[in-house]
Amino acid sequence: MTIVLLAVVTIALRFYQTAQRAKQMTLIYFGCVILLVLAWFTTSVDLGFLSPSLLIEPGWLDFSLMLFFFTAAFFGGALQLYNLADRGFSLRILIDVEQTNFHGIDADWIVANYGGGKGLTWMYGKRIEGLLETKLIDRKAEMLELTSKGERAADVLLAVRRFLRLEPYP
Amino acid sequence: MTLNPVLATLIAVAIWFLVFVYLHIVGLRSRKGNVHWLVLSYAACCAATLVTVVALSVWRDSGQTLLLSIPIAVLTSACLFVLYVPAVYTILTSLSVATLILLRSTDGRMPETSLYDRFATRGIIQQRLCVLVDAGYLAENACGFSLTSRGRALARAFAFIKRLWCLGPGG
Numbered sequence: 001m002t003i004v005l006l007a008v009v010t011i012a013l014r015f016y017q018t019a020q021r022a023k024q025m026t027l028i029y030f031g032c033v034i035l036l037v038l039a040w041f042t043t044s045v046d047l048g049f050l051s052p053s054l055l056i057e058p059g060w061l062d063f064s065l066m067l068f069f070f071t072a073a074f075f076g077g078a079l080q081l082y083n084l085a086d087r088g089f090s091l092r093i094l095i096d097v098e099q100t101n102f103h104g105i106d107a108d109w110i111v112a113n114y115g116g117g118k119g120l121t122w123m124y125g126k127r128i129e130g131l132l133e134t135k136l137i138d139r140k141a142e143m144l145e146l147t148s149k150g151e152r153a154a155d156v157l158l159a160v161r162r163f164l165r166l167e168p169y170p
Numbered sequence: 171m172t173l174n175p176v177l178a179t180l181i182a183v184a185i186w187f188l189v190f191v192y193l194h195i196v197g198l199r200s201r202k203g204n205v206h207w208l209v210l211s212y213a214a215c216c217a218a219t220l221v222t223v224v225a226l227s228v229w230r231d232s233g234q235t236l237l238l239s240i241p242i243a244v245l246t247s248a249c250l251f252v253l254y255v256p257a258v259y260t261i262l263t264s265l266s267v268a269t270l271i272l273l274r275s276t277d278g279r280m281p282e283t284s285l286y287d288r289f290a291t292r293g294i295i296q297q298r299l300c301v302l303v304d305a306g307y308l309a310e311n312a313c314g315f316s317l318t319s320r321g322r323a324l325a326r327a328f329a330f331i332k333r334l335w336c337l338g339p340g341g
Binding site for chain 2: 009010013014017021053054056057058061065068069072073075076077080081082083084085086087088089090091092093094095097098099103104105106107108109110111114115116117118120121123124127128130131136137139140142143144145146150151153154155157158160161163164165166
């Protein structure tokens, strides 16, 4: 089913891409979950060839594991792959370096040419737009400010960073 | 009453995964190199999981359920790992998270230009370049930075995915 999911995601992103691609992928995942559940209920437990020693019993455990493995394959696999490909900062640097014939690449060159020539300001603008879309921040005139949802998220993240004793941001 | 062999396997996996999370957090708090410590602690806990599962199976039924228990243990542990790592990296490296935290520490509001001056800078790039050199994806020489073979393979793989899924420039 993971292969089916990847195939459907590929077709959807190539031919029917929407503005909110992660949401589109998640909807496809839920569609595949429904198919998976139907397949589980309509096929025999041993699929007609598995030996009894390879069957997971009781049935609820088999069913739960199936959902867990598929969910992990999506959220930890397919969706993560998308996130890295679409938003991976370091990966984009590697791709920019790979795709140029220019020698003598340094930080200044990347600042100007990041994201296939769009530049670093574009990259950060994309992050800001993401935060605005998810209503974690709000734009008021020239100012950006946290919404109450953003404040709660920031408090949790700050607490986790303090707990992990991570260095403050530069 | 005997415990279901699959359930016993899952409990062993969960316990050793919690041990891994604990070790990883201890490593982060004591500022050990994150990637190295993450891999090392996970590999150790994964090995301990397998030893536990084999020992349980041998003790219960002379190893008759090993053919089922080992794949389930490996798969479950791997699934937990791929769900855990992205969450950790979001907290460690995400610029969006950094923006939220910075805003929180400045009364919740800042001029947009100040945020750009803070995060869309040469310094951020320089920091990432150092990380990429340390990880073996880039090499630095007199002319500047160039890809290592490992970095080139990774860049090409992801460039292919971007083309396949029509993701645009991204990043």
